[in-house]
Amino acid sequence: MAVCTLNSSFLGFHQKSHQPPQQLVFLSGKRWGSSKRERHSSLSNTACVITCSAGGQQTVVIGLAADSGCGKSTFMRRLTSVFGGAAEPPKGGNPDSNTLISDTTTVICLDDYHSLDRTGRKEKGVTALDPKANDFDLMYEQVKALKNGVPVDKPIYNHVSGLLDPPELIKPPKILVIEGLHPMYDSRVRDLLDFSIYLDISNEVKFAWKIQRDMAERGHSLESIKASIEARKPDFDAYIDPQKQYADAVIEVLPTNLIPDDNEGKVLRVRLIMKEGVEFFNPVYLFDEGSTVSWIPCGRKLTCSYPGIKFSYGPESYYGHEVSVLEMDGQFDRLDELIYVESHLSNLSTKFYGEVTQQMLKHSEFPGSNNGTGFFQTIVGLKIRDLYEQISASRAKAPVEAAKA
Numbered sequence: 001m002a003v004c005t006l007n008s009s010f011l012g013f014h015q016k017s018h019q020p021p022q023q024l025v026f027l028s029g030k031r032w033g034s035s036k037r038e039r040h041s042s043l044s045n046t047a048c049v050i051t052c053s054a055g056g057q058q059t060v061v062i063g064l065a066a067d068s069g070c071g072k073s074t075f076m077r078r079l080t081s082v083f084g085g086a087a088e089p090p091k092g093g094n095p096d097s098n099t100l101i102s103d104t105t106t107v108i109c110l111d112d113y114h115s116l117d118r119t120g121r122k123e124k125g126v127t128a129l130d131p132k133a134n135d136f137d138l139m140y141e142q143v144k145a146l147k148n149g150v151p152v153d154k155p156i157y158n159h160v161s162g163l164l165d166p167p168e169l170i171k172p173p174k175i176l177v178i179e180g181l182h183p184m185y186d187s188r189v190r191d192l193l194d195f196s197i198y199l200d201i202s203n204e205v206k207f208a209w210k211i212q213r214d215m216a217e218r219g220h221s222l223e224s225i226k227a228s229i230e231a232r233k234p235d236f237d238a239y240i241d242p243q244k245q246y247a248d249a250v251i252e253v254l255p256t257n258l259i260p261d262d263n264e265g266k267v268l269r270v271r272l273i274m275k276e277g278v279e280f281f282n283p284v285y286l287f288d289e290g291s292t293v294s295w296i297p298c299g300r301k302l303t304c305s306y307p308g309i310k311f312s313y314g315p316e317s318y319y320g321h322e323v324s325v326l327e328m329d330g331q332f333d334r335l336d337e338l339i340y341v342e343s344h345l346s347n348l349s350t351k352f353y354g355e356v357t358q359q360m361l362k363h364s365e366f367p368g369s370n371n372g373t374g375f376f377q378t379i380v381g382l383k384i385r386d387l388y389e390q391i392s393a394s395r396a397k398a399p400v401e402a403a404k405a
């Protein structure tokens, strides 16, 4: 049975009114809708669009939370690559759009829901991390509309000018990724997520990455970088960091334990924390599911230079949830040898032997490709593809089952 939605006013779904689009719903060829709605629809001057999906298929919504400069864009590039095809900003749109669209995925940046522009935040003395600087009502309404197959006019926060630009039209994709500071902050938005990820970069590592990027690419001084991190910290602790308790998967990035008192931040210890009992998500395991394992793979099949590589795996508790944790400390010398590690991991959701290694080799120039950040981001990308395929299959089956009953 097809479920079709006639949306008569998506172009009028403006940020000020916060009104969801008018809809007429057709089920099995019958039309369901109040006469008031029909009147509104027929009188409307706005453009119409019919979104129709076989089997009531909905958009799968993924949330990715992290502080600024913590690798969200890099992760998104790895994720879209798993689905094939390039991700690009909307064609012919605002050149400063933050949106990336590929055949399967649309990634929207939640900075677009800043309700205060740069000047407004300065005047009110709030940071972009403060919920007061963001419009969660609109975020909720628009993510819900997209999930239900209805296009929206999403605002754009322009990072170049610091202003709110006119909105851009976003059509419902197969997979919608909402990435940014607050995808799990508002419980209404959180409840719309089919899967959520938190990139948890420790302060030491965040500092090292920010210095590397902002000094080299943006011409900031060391002092100004330090000041900006310090200024954001109280709001980060209050509003961003607590979201990790809700995440289905957390990628935690810490300084290495392999070099005593290391303060260079080059060698990393990365932990993939995977919640147990999440529908359509089976945590990855090393050797034996549920056991506690420590593994040093360096030797004949994996080249390691100082300080080597150490993997660990086992069950833990995280904010009161049962989780499985896979940890990698150290870095790879040769990416083609990663196949050796991959072959010892199970539940990877790959479509063929060596797919993780292939993805890693394809993007060897991305930051984190020689350590657990790139490795685990790639694995999470494959798990999201699997989750999407399972959700789609179960939704396609549901109406058939209902029709049989």
Ligand SMILES: Nc1ncnc2c1ncn2[C@@H]1O[C@H](COP(=O)(O)OP(=O)(O)OP(=O)(O)O)[C@@H](O)[C@H]1O
Pocket: 066, 067, 068, 069, 070, 071, 072, 073, 074, 075, 209, 210, 212, 213, 367, 368, 369, 373, 374
């Ligand atoms: N895994 C990694 N290993 C080393 N450095 C990294 C890694 N991921 C990101 N970085 C560093 O952090 C910078 C920011 O990465 P990226 O653009 O992916 O983050 P972001 O969260 O999207 O940032 P923003 O929100 O500020 O746009 C990169 O230019 C790089 O210097």
Ligand SMILES: O=C(CO)[C@H](O)[C@H](O)COP(=O)(O)O
Pocket: 067, 068, 069, 111, 118, 128, 129, 158, 159, 160, 162, 181
């Ligand atoms: O934390 C951020 C999210 O990426 C930005 O700092 C926030 O969007 C504010 O932007 P700008 O730096 O343009 O004032």
